[in-house]
Amino acid sequence: MASGKPNGNEGGGAPVTFLEAIKQAMFEEMERDPAVVLLGEDVGVYGGAFKTSEGLLARFGWERVIDTPISESAIIGAACGMSYVGLRPIVEMQFIDFIVCAFNQITNFVAKGHYLWNAPAPMVIRGPSGGGVHGGPFHSANPEMYFVHTPGLKVIYPSTPYDAKGLLKAAVRDNNPVLFFEHKFLYRRIKEELPAEDYTVPIGKAAVRREGKHLTILSYAAMMHTSLEAADALAKEGIEAEVIDLRTLLPLDEETILNSVRKTNKCLVVHEDTKTGGIAGEIAAILCEKAFGDLDGPLMRVTSLDTPVPYAPTLEEYFLPNAKKVFDAAKELARY
Amino acid sequence: MKKELTRQQYLDLYYYMRLNRAVEDTMVKLFRQNKIVGGLYSSLGQEAISVGSAYALEKKDWLAPMIRNIGALLVKGVPPRDIFMQHMAKYDSPTKGKDGTSHFGDLDNLHIVSPISMLGDLIPVMTGVAMAGRYLGQKIVAMTWIGDGGSSTGVFHEGLNFAATQKAPFVLILENNLWAYSTPVRKQVPLENLADRAKAYGIDSYIVDGNDVVAMYSTAKEAVNRARAGEGPILIEAKTFRRLGHAQHDPAEYVPKEMRAYWEARDPIALYEKYLTGEKLLDAKSKKEIDEKLDTLLAAEREFAENSPMPPAELAAEGVYCTGDDCHKIRAQWERPVAEVTPPKSSVEAVWTVPGFGSGKGSGGANAPIHFGDTPRAVEKSANGGKPAAKIAVKAAAKKTVKAAPARASRKARR
Numbered sequence: 069m070a071s072g073k074p075n076g077n078e079g080g081g082a083p084v085t086f087l088e089a090i091k092q093a094m095f096e097e098m099e100r101d102p103a104v105v106l107l108g109e110d111v112g113v114y115g116g117a118f119k120t121s122e123g124l125l126a127r128f129g130w131e132r133v134i135d136t137p138i139s140e141s142a143i144i145g146a147a148c149g150m151s152y153v154g155l156r157p158i159v160e161m162q163f164i165d166f167i168v169c170a171f172n173q174i175t176n177f178v179a180k181g182h183y184l185w186n187a188p189a190p191m192v193i194r195g196p197s198g199g200g201v202h203g204g205p206f207h208s209a210n211p212e213m214y215f216v217h218t219p220g221l222k223v224i225y226p227s228t229p230y231d232a233k234g235l236l237k238a239a240v241r242d243n244n245p246v247l248f249f250e251h252k253f254l255y256r257r258i259k260e261e262l263p264a265e266d267y268t269v270p271i272g273k274a275a276v277r278r279e280g281k282h283l284t285i286l287s288y289a290a291m292m293h294t295s296l297e298a299a300d301a302l303a304k305e306g307i308e309a310e311v312i313d314l315r316t317l318l319p320l321d322e323e324t325i326l327n328s329v330r331k332t333n334k335c336l337v338v339h340e341d342t343k344t345g346g347i348a349g350e351i352a353a354i355l356c357e358k359a360f361g362d363l364d365g366p367l368m369r370v371t372s373l374d375t376p377v378p379y380a381p382t383l384e385e386y387f388l389p390n391a392k393k394v395f396d397a398a399k400e401l402a403r404y
Numbered sequence: 405m406k407k408e409l410t411r412q413q414y415l416d417l418y419y420y421m422r423l424n425r426a427v428e429d430t431m432v433k434l435f436r437q438n439k440i441v442g443g444l445y446s447s448l449g450q451e452a453i454s455v456g457s458a459y460a461l462e463k464k465d466w467l468a469p470m471i472r473n474i475g476a477l478l479v480k481g482v483p484p485r486d487i488f489m490q491h492m493a494k495y496d497s498p499t500k501g502k503d504g505t506s507h508f509g510d511l512d513n514l515h516i517v518s519p520i521s522m523l524g525d526l527i528p529v530m531t532g533v534a535m536a537g538r539y540l541g542q543k544i545v546a547m548t549w550i551g552d553g554g555s556s557t558g559v560f561h562e563g564l565n566f567a568a569t570q571k572a573p574f575v576l577i578l579e580n581n582l583w584a585y586s587t588p589v590r591k592q593v594p595l596e597n598l599a600d601r602a603k604a605y606g607i608d609s610y611i612v613d614g615n616d617v618v619a620m621y622s623t624a625k626e627a628v629n630r631a632r633a634g635e636g637p638i639l640i641e642a643k644t645f646r647r648l649g650h651a652q653h654d655p656a657e658y659v660p661k662e663m664r665a666y667w668e669a670r671d672p673i674a675l676y677e678k679y680l681t682g683e684k685l686l687d688a689k690s691k692k693e694i695d696e697k698l699d700t701l702l703a704a705e706r707e708f709a710e711n712s713p714m715p716p717a718e719l720a721a722e723g724v725y726c727t728g729d730d731c732h733k734i735r736a737q738w739e740r741p742v743a744e745v746t747p748p749k750s751s752v753e754a755v756w757t758v759p760g761f762g763s764g765k766g767s768g769g770a771n772a773p774i775h776f777g778d779t780p781r782a783v784e785k786s787a788n789g790g791k792p793a794a795k796i797a798v799k800a801a802a803k804k805t806v807k808a809a810p811a812r813a814s815r816k817a818r819r
Binding site: 131136141145146149150152172177180181184185243 | 502503507508521526532533559562569570723725731736738
């Protein structure tokens with residue numbers, strides 16, 4: 069690496085990409101704690117399909133950066149076993165779509181261990197997720213809700229390089245299995261200057277990205293940026309939207325959500341995940357239970373269609389939410 | 405004739421098989437008294453496998469039982485009361501009533517990983533245990549069991565293949581009891597010997613008479629030694645028979661009478677008693693002492709279990725997450741210099757490099773490992789004075805002279 073510090077982060081220097089932030093997090097955690105290892109398909113010699121782990125093998129050696137067979141269940145099972153002996157493995161799913169190949173291992177073995185027999189499995193399962201890059205139906209998924217429905221897991225889906233780094237570090241240090249979704253649309257499209265010193269971002273805390281008083285927009289990952297774009301357009305029409313980045317989907321930061329909705333009295337949820345069974349439905353239920361009297365309008369949602377992610381750009385663009393759809397929904401909600 | 409085991413070892417194997425059976429007999433009584441909450445599975449006639457293989461492990465080694473491996477838990481040091489309380493869903497059970505049967509473990513002391521009901525999942529998990537142990541320099545071996553039925557799962561293949569590519573110190577006992585619930589092994593696997601599956605992973609295997617505890621022990625011991633020496637995972641197929649149904653509810657009427665009769669005549673405990681008596685290792689007096697010891701022990705253990713309360717209802721809501729500092733006590737126990745894996749020295753020379761590989765751009769350097777299967781044997785770690793370990797193993801297997809119980813299956817290292 070070219071810079072003075074081996075992780076390439078000198079702080080106060082050039083802004084780094086979302087992808088670079090993730091690499092820095094892994095690098096620094098492996099540097100800090102020899103119990104941290106990385107395993108996955110092509111993570112070593114090749115440096116990962118997106119080059120997220122480039123340079124890690126050279127730095128940490130083959131015992132800590134492990135190229136595996138194409139066997140998602142075996143990778144996650146083995147990481148779980150490693151955690152039982154005191155390691156803190158990071159697992160990369162080459163594309164997060166493939167995480168479902170290990171669904172049983174995650175939901176039955178990893179997630180239930182602490183509840184059933186006091187066996188915490190401190191491990192991170194991370195990988196590139198999301199659409200908008202024409203990856204087609206098997207390389208664009210947002211499968212977070214399968215796992216949000218699984219007690220025992222934590223689910224993180226960051227939207228900025230700062231959060232990606234800080235939350236990934238927090239995930240590595242957490243004593244529970246953490247799923248870490250990396251929206252691949254953001255990998256090289258956004259940059260941010262990161263602190264030189266070690267920092268973490270707490271798991272389970274949402275962030276208010278823009279303050280407003282007319283309605284609350286809840287979002288995360290790539291759609292957070294779409295929501296901010298829509299909020300700018302809304303502001304020009306005199307509608308001040310408060311935009312909240314959920315950051316962690318499990319556990320959900322109910323307090324921040326409720327505080328905002330009690331202020332704005334209106335809530336729009338924007339997610340790239342498909343509509344039915346998405347986090348918006350859960351948030352709707354929480355608001356009905358805890359803030360029904362505060363609502364001046366119905367909870368509205370802008371989501372992807374209830375279809376697989378289509379391949380052709382025309383189809384995928386139709387399938388995905390965008391700033392226009394968010395803007396329209398917000399305007400409609402603001403009229404209540 | 406030179407005996408393979410010490411007198412104490414012969415008697416230990418006998419005691420643990422008897423204990424295994426007595427524990428399960430007690431649970432049948434509890435089941436009939438409606439004191440067992442869920443189902444009750446039996447390892448009747450398969451005790452030699454659990455006991456013989458677990459007895460081959462050292463204290464620091466790790467095991468993960470399946471549903472018919474109560475014997476392995478007892479050998480590892482689990483008190484019978486824990487097994488009773490698990491089945492009775494008691495508050496003092498290892499899982500406090502949150503799960504039953506052999507679904508419990510102990511990471512801190514006994515090094516037991518809990519199974520789940522989905523078959524095969526333990527194979528990659530124990531592979532990871534073995535890899536982590538090797539990484540930390542602990543020289544441990546990990547062992548688990550799988551049935552003939554469970555060997556058809558995808559994760560069996562993924563796990564064993566991964567273990568093989570990693571040369572993990574892992575021993576898998578394939579307990580072929582001929583029946584997966586009601587489906588005979590022939591309808592599941594078109595192979596005469598399930599050990600043949602090892603060939604697909606490039607690993608060694610053994611076939612052993614699972615009703616012969618001495619054969620089971622010495623085969624497992626050899627496999628454990630070889631795995632510990634760095635030879636990679638080993639598969640042992642133990643041929644046996646499931647004497648009862650899938651669980652207590654199942655009368656197993658689908659099993660042919662002749663098959664049952666054949667295997668009932670080959671009860672592992674009866675065979676071993678005959679052998680021990682013939683070898684003058686056991687007489688009527690010492691047998692009576694064991695009978696009495698078991699009766700006393702199990703009466704006390706059962707009483708303790710029956711007196712334990714049911715868990716308080718609110719416990720259902722607790723423990724999903726590990727929160728606070730006390731819930732995760734497992735720390736990496738380094739038994740090698742940490743400097744070996746800490747930069748800038750972390751890229752220690754791989755023992756399984758291939759010349760030329762890794763010299764390409766961004767490939768991690770000339771020491772990048774390519775293929776564990778190409779590894780020259782780690783001669784310096786071998787217990788055989790530097791000679792190739794595999795050859796020794798074959799020779800030793802062929803030369804075994806210990807007279808075990810009759811009808812002992814041929815046992816050979818399979819290449």
